[in-house]
Amino acid sequence: MTKFYEVRKRDGAARLGFLSLHEEKKQTPLLLRIDSLSAGEEVIQVLHAEEANFNDLFQEELHDIPRGAVLLPEVHPLFTKVQEAIPSLCVDVYVLSFASALLNSPREFVRRIIYARNAIVPDVALWVPAIATAENAPLLFYMGVDVIDDTNAVIQGYQGIYQVEEGAVDLNEMEELPCTCSVCSSLTVEELREQNSKERALLIAKHNTLLLEKEVKKVKAHIRAGSLREYVELKVRSSPFLTAVLRLLDIEEEEYFEKRTPVARNHGMMANTMESLKRIEVKRFASRVLERYEPPMRKILLLLPCSARKPYSLSPSHLKFREAIERYRGRIHEIILTSPLGVVPRELELTYPAAFYDIPVTGYWDAEERDWVASCLRAYLERNAKNYEQIVAHLNGAYKELCSGVADDLDINVVYTCEEGEDVTSKAALKRLKERIAELCGDTTRLSGFEKKPGMLRAMADYQFGLGAGNELVSRREGEKMKINGKFPKYELSVNGNVLARIVPEYGLLALTLKGALRIKQFLSSYTVHIGDFLPKGSIMAPGVVNADEHIRVNDEVIFVGEKAVGVGRAKMGGWEMVESRKGVAVDVREVEKRATSAKSTS
Numbered sequence: 323m324t325k326f327y328e329v330r331k332r333d334g335a336a337r338l339g340f341l342s343l344h345e346e347k348k349q350t351p352l353l354l355r356i357d358s359l360s361a362g363e364e365v366i367q368v369l370h371a372e373e374a375n376f377n378d379l380f381q382e383e384l385h386d387i388p389r390g391a392v393l394l395p396e397v398h399p400l401f402t403k404v405q406e407a408i409p410s411l412c413v414d415v416y417v418l419s420f421a422s423a424l425l426n427s428p429r430e431f432v433r434r435i436i437y438a439r440n441a442i443v444p445d446v447a448l449w450v451p452a453i454a455t456a457e458n459a460p461l462l463f464y465m466g467v468d469v470i471d472d473t474n475a476v477i478q479g480y481q482g483i484y485q486v487e488e489g490a491v492d493l494n495e496m497e498e499l500p501c502t503c504s505v506c507s508s509l510t511v512e513e514l515r516e517q518n519s520k521e522r523a524l525l526i527a528k529h530n531t532l533l534l535e536k537e538v539k540k541v542k543a544h545i546r547a548g549s550l551r552e553y554v555e556l557k558v559r560s561s562p563f564l565t566a567v568l569r570l571l572d573i574e575e576e577e578y579f580e581k582r583t584p585v586a587r588n589h590g591m592m593a594n595t596m597e598s599l600k601r602i603e604v605k606r607f608a609s610r611v612l613e614r615y616e617p618p619m620r621k622i623l624l625l626l627p628c629s630a631r632k633p634y635s636l637s638p639s640h641l642k643f644r645e646a647i648e649r650y651r652g653r654i655h656e657i658i659l660t661s662p663l664g665v666v667p668r669e670l671e672l673t674y675p676a677a678f679y680d681i682p683v684t685g686y687w688d689a690e691e692r693d694w695v696a697s698c699l700r701a702y703l704e705r706n707a708k709n710y711e712q713i714v715a716h717l718n719g720a721y722k723e724l725c726s727g728v729a730d731d732l733d734i735n736v737v738y739t740c741e742e743g744e745d746v747t748s749k750a751a752l753k754r755l756k757e758r759i760a761e762l763c764g765d766t767t768r769l770s771g772f773e774k775k776p777g778m779l780r781a782m783a784d785y786q787f788g789l790g791a792g793n794e795l796v797s798r799r800e801g802e803k804m805k806i807n808g809k810f811p812k813y814e815l816s817v818n819g820n821v822l823a824r825i826v827p828e829y830g831l832l833a834l835t836l837k838g839a840l841r842i843k844q845f846l847s848s849y850t851v852h853i854g855d856f857l858p859k860g861s862i863m864a865p866g867v868v869n870a871d872e873h874i875r876v877n878d879e880v881i882f883v884g885e886k887a888v889g890v891g892r893a894k895m896g897g898w899e900m901v902e903s904r905k906g907v908a909v910d911v912r913e914v915e916k917r918a919t920s921a922k923s924t925s
């Protein structure tokens with residue numbers, strides 16, 4: 323189906339891809355120059371290349387949208403060009419017609435783009451014409467738009483509207499040109515004002531287009547780095563409209579983004595805004611701690627505050643906590659309280675995003691932040707408090723307040739080891755922590771039973787593949803010699819000399835070998851890709867995928883099975899996308915083996 327568009331990299335719903343235009347490959351996110359629509363007829367020609375197949379959805383929308391709502395003056399020649407291009411579209415690019423109606427309301431903006439993206443197959447590009455500005459372009463791409471154009475930049479140029487990254491400025495109100503593009507660095511604002519109207523319009527239009535071009539480049543860099551969400555949170559600040567769009571997306575389009583958000587990245591996650599609390603990564607972590615985590619049986623639950631350094635274990639404060647409780651660790655289960663992730667069991671501290679987030683630390687917590695973290699703690703305690711004999715909280719300030727609020731609500735007795743105004747790492751507080759723990763354990767001899775390494779591998783496997791997978795992976799079977807090699811955080815699990823799994827701290831994931839995957843195969847049904855009758859060499863492309871579980875997300879560890887091969891690798895697109903796409907890499911293969919017997923006899 324898609325001969326002309328291929329997605330190469332994803333960051334949430336945003337994509338880097340290649341669109342073939344007139345024999346030339348153009349990278350998306352793509353800024354189409356309005357001139358090219360008429361001059362070379364490039365776009366139109368390519369779009370004619372296959373039988374025009376104008377989706378009913380968009381036909382309908384042509385009648386649906388009131389013409390009066392269109393931003394572009396209909397008499398303008400550029401408008402006709404865009405309009406002419408619309409019906410000529412076929413299967414590789416869809417144009418959201420009368421997109422300017424999106425600007426009527428944030429809700430309309432969200433509804434129409436998400437609706438369009440959901441209605442068309444994933445490996446087709448979506449072009450939202452005529453509304454892009456340097457201000458809104460990052461959000462458009464974040465939502466899954468692939469192509470924009472400079473219509474708005476040019477039209478506004480003709481209207482004397484000088485665009486800036488945060489919106490637009492009236493040329494008459496400016497004292498200086500706040501830009502270094504080729505136009506703005508060659509003349510002053512007075513000189514620009516003094517130009518005749520046609521020259522001035524051309525110059526401003528050129529500046530506006532260059533500014534938009536720069537923005538597109540920035541977005542590409544953020545997609546490559548996996549940081550577009552952070553950039554969008556920053557960008558929407560300039561406009562209540564765009565901020566409202568992002569908030570609506572987070573609340574109302576959770577499913578759309580959940581399907582597209584990778585399980586892990588090799589990139590830090592900045593949680594600097596209120597919107598960060600609503601990120602898929604945050605919600606996913608919190609729900610997996612409840613659904614895919616089984617706390618070990620320990621006498622004491624110890625609640626600790628987070629640290630700036632990640633993983634927490636390597637931070638100076640956590641080294642001190644550890645020193646205080648070392649002797650009793652076999653009896654203690656450690657949970658770290660943090661914003662925005664809520665509760666992080668010690669065993670999951672290496673998991674994405676627990677080892678990857680960064681937050682502004684001031685000691686003051688917003689009500690929303692406090693409510694969210696309290697709700698995570700409450701949910702955890704409601705489920706697990708009964709398994710502990712005693713809960714100890716080595717917390718102060720906002721952490722302590724929210725903990726005591728939750729404990730009161732649930733009528734749970736908590737021992738606090740930090741007094742009002744006392745630092746958690748102060749000698750007095752650490753001494754109190756040590757003494758209280760010793761008292762509660764009722765023994766001063768070193769208590770054994772603390773199994774850090776297997777506990778961590780078990781919890782990470784459960785988190786990634788579902789409850790039970792971890793036990794299956796790390797439980798020794800008869801005749802097996804099990805070993806965990808490596809220094810924290812690079813643990814490697816092997817049985818009889820064969821590696822089963824290793825922690826990949828760069829991604830906060832557990833990577834399986836084929837032996838490891840086959841050992842826990844019964845737990846991998848949600849992470850299985852069925853491939854065709856071939857032996858993969860290199861990556862598995864989407865057309866080679868026969869079926870894939872819909873739960874698979876980008877960067878998930880997957881097992882792939884076909885008539886001729888079985889292997890493990892990392893998903894490069896969601897399972898749903900593997901099935902719907904006809905192009906692009908579906909799985910990066912790590913290990914593959916020929917299946918010995920013919921499929922007919924094994925299946």
Ligand SMILES: [Zn+2]
Pocket residue numbers: 501502503504505506507529530532
């Ligand atoms: Zn400029």
